Amino acid sequence: MFAKPGKLSRKIVGMLMVFLIIATTAIGLTLVISWQLEGVAAAINDGGSQRMRTYRIGHLMARGLESQAPGETLMRAIEEELKRFDKVLRDLQLGDPARPLAAPRNPDVQKRLWEVEQTWGEFIRPLVRDYLVGNTQQRAMALDSFDNELEPFVGRIDDLVLAMENSYASDTNLLRTVQAVLVVMAVLGTFILIRFFVSLIIVPVGKLHAGMRRMSANDLTVRVPVRSDDELGNLAHGFNQMAEHLQNVYGTLEERVEAETRRLAERNRELSILYSVTAFLSEPAPLDDLCSGFLEQIKSALGADAGAVRLYEPITQKLHLMTSDGLSEEFIAREAELNCGECLCGEVVQSGLPAAFDTAHPPAGMKLRTCIREGFGTATAFSIVYDRQQLGVFNIYFRRPQAISDQEMRLLDTLGHHLGVAIENQRLKSREKELAISEERNLLAQELHDSIAQGLAFLNIQVQLLQDSLKKNRLEEAMQTAGQLREGVQESYDDVRELLVHFRTRMDQADLDAAINAALEKFEGQTGIETEFDRIGSAPPLQSTDEIQIMHIVQESLSNIRKHASATRVRITVSRVRGNLEIVVEDNGQGFDPETEPKLLSDRHVGLKIMRERAHRIGGEWNIASKPGEGTRVVFKLPRETRETS
Known part of the structure; x- marks a missing residue:
């Protein structure tokens, strides 16, 4: 798709089109005049040949009369000259574009051409025809009459040729005049185009270039004049807007750098807090030490006065105070156990959204009596979450009202997720240990069943057989059974020793x-x-x-x-x-x-x-x-x- 042309484009195109039309018209006019001159020159040449042809016809007629009996060749030559004379007259009258040939169309030339045609058709040509078809006497009379009309007729042809030469000279002067005008127009047009381009393009572009040089030299006060509403005017307007914007940016650069430095420092502080807390949570530690260390890290990083970590029990839907720092015994006693939905912490558990409130102006319906009694100015609560499962909340308290930024809210909320992962990992490790112990107990039970239990069952049977042998006073059977008992006991003893080796x-x-x-x-x-x-x-x-x-x-x-x-x-x-x-x-x-x-x-x-x-x-x-x-x-x-x- 082409862009819509602007005013400058339309001006340039319009100016060039005007010069194109003028130049095309002038060149076309010179071509027409030159074509006419070429046709008139051919007409002058053919008109002059008519005089020679008239004299030739008279000469041929005189020769035929002298010989008393003109031959066919002579008569045919006269006939050919008649045809050629007729054709030239017809061409002079109608023109011949193929040559080209065209007689001037001014009245004088047309009048004299008409006189030549009339004289030829009424007098000269009939006399020649009479000569061709008559006898000797008639030929003599025709020749005498032809001689009498010859000079006046040739004089008319001379007048026709002279009139065409005058017209040719006039057209030649006109062609030279048009060519001179064309040269003058070319010079004037070039001068006008130069002034046009200088005024509309070169001067504005030069001013823009000068403005760019000044701007490159850190002169941001530079402005270029806007003298038109075309493309270059829009470009100048855009340049001025850019210069103004750069001036404003440069003027506030120090403030922006300072603000960006503060933002980077804050970001580095957040990353440092996040790194230190996550590094601590990645180390193996009991749950109590994990929560206490996490709370200590957060308090130290944010300069808080107190904090607490509460774990949520889904079965009872209660929050239990796991660890705290900076809280009084009365506060701990009052909030050792909270119902879900109670106070700030219960609301956070239900909504899953972090909260930070000024205790002097709590939200409607929010009860912060314990926090107010404790003397805190700002109370916060953040969820401890793992895999979208609420594990509890942790609180940060400030004695004085403290504004918590959105970045700090997001950071603390993220740390709550990390604490949730650490707590869940501790639980998984405990479950893994319990599972490992359970599996080892199952293996122990299986091995005991496979070795000692079977041996004891065998010994039980042998003891019964021994008792039966003793009751029946079968000493030999009793001694044999006693030997088997001894072997069974030894085998069980060996199994026990082997199991002990395995377990250790x-x-x-x-x-x-x-x-x-x-x-x-x-x-x-x-x-x-x-x-x-x-x-x-x-x-x-x-x-x-x-x-x-x-x-x-x-x-x-x-x-x-x-x-x-x-x-x-x-x-x-x-x-x-x-x-x-x-x-x-x-x-x-x-x-x-x-x-x-x-x-x-x-x-x-x-x-x-x-x-x-x-x-x-x-x-x-x-x-x-x-x-x-x-x-x-x-x-x-x-x-x-x-x-x-x-």
């Missing part, structure tokens, strides 16, 4: 490999079974909790080998390839068939089940492969992706 396991060694190697050495010393330990590759250490679970799996595998495998050699391979961890425990014992011996995977023998649960707990995979007489192979895998996410 800590990663005190340098790494997992050292812990596995130490467990193998202890296993070999207790059982006499030959052990072998291989390490393949390397990788960063695991988390201590993951290593403990892996050690439990290894110890449970060694315990099963001791109890059931009847092996003479045990080999453990720890492979770390491309970040993946794989631990293989192999023995050359008697093995078993999991399909034909499902009891090994039943609730009564939950050792294998416990290993599988431990592996799944840390994101690993556990498998067992065994065949009767071919030993057993236990494989634990921990993929790299699981290690990175954990």
Whole structure:
């Protein structure tokens, strides 16, 4: 799309169009005159040839009369001259654009042309025709009459040619006059255009350029005159507006810099408060210390006189005062517990919006009696929120009325969200510990059930058999049962010792490999079974909790080998390839068939089940492969992706 032309554009285009029309008209006029001159020159040439042609006709007629019998060639020549004379007259009268040829259209030329045509048609041409068709006597008479009319006729042709030459001279003078006028107009037009462009463009642009130089030299008082309402006038007006704006900006630059410096200082202060508080909240601490430290940080940063942190109990819908600083015992006693919707804090819990009020002019319906009695001038309350869930509020109090800016309100509201995250993290950690304890208790119960509980049940049966043998005075059976009891007690004792070893396991060694190697050495010393330990590759250490679970799996595998495998050699391979961890425990014992011996995977023998649960707990995979007489192979895998996410 084209922009709408302005006044300056219209002036320039209009001026150029005027000069274009004038120049085109003058050039067209000169072309017309030159074309007419060319036609008149051809007409003068043809008119002059008519005189020669008239004399030629007379000469041919005289020759034919002298020969007494003119030949066909002579007669044909006379006939051709007649036709040529007629054609030239017709061309002089009508014109011939192809040559071009055109006789002047002024009255004098037209009159003399008419006289030549009349004389030719009435006298000369009939005499020639009589000569052509007559006998010798008639030819002589025609020739005499032709000779008598010849000079007057040629005189008329001379007059016609002279009239056309006069017209040609007049047109030539006119052409020269038009050309001179055109030159004068070109000079005047150039001068007018120069003055026009100087006045409308060059001078205003020069003033704008001078103004720009002065502005570049820090002269912001410069203004350029606005003398028109065209594009350059608008440009000058815009320049003046820009200069005025720059002058105003420069005049208030120091104030703006000072204000921006204050704003940056305030922003840095807010960032410093936010950083220090979040850094404190990221450190592990009990809930009481967390809230007290948070309150101390806020008070110190804002210069507050007192503060409090209250936690919300959704079941009772009450706010409990968790910690406070700078509050009297009476205040703490009165507001140790608040109902939701009561006072300032209860309103904030219900609305979720921060609040800051002047206690001398509280909002309608808002009761701040305790704050007023305590002597505070300003009371504030901000939500403690986690995932859109209200966890409580914290208060900041000032003895004197204190204006809380919008930035400070947003900062305190943000800090309330950070405190909510920290409180929820503490709760999650507590729940995680409780869950870990519960899981360990379940594992303990499973292992006790699988080992000691079954052993005690066996001992209970043996005691009953012993009592029965003693009642029946079967001493041999009683002694045999007593031996079985002794073996059962020893086995239960060994199970208890092994469980104690499992429960006391800590990663005190340098790494997992050292812990596995130490467990193998202890296993070999207790059982006499030959052990072998291989390490393949390397990788960063695991988390201590993951290593403990892996050690439990290894110890449970060694315990099963001791109890059931009847092996003479045990080999453990720890492979770390491309970040993946794989631990293989192999023995050359008697093995078993999991399909034909499902009891090994039943609730009564939950050792294998416990290993599988431990592996799944840390994101690993556990498998067992065994065949009767071919030993057993236990494989634990921990993929790299699981290690990175954990």
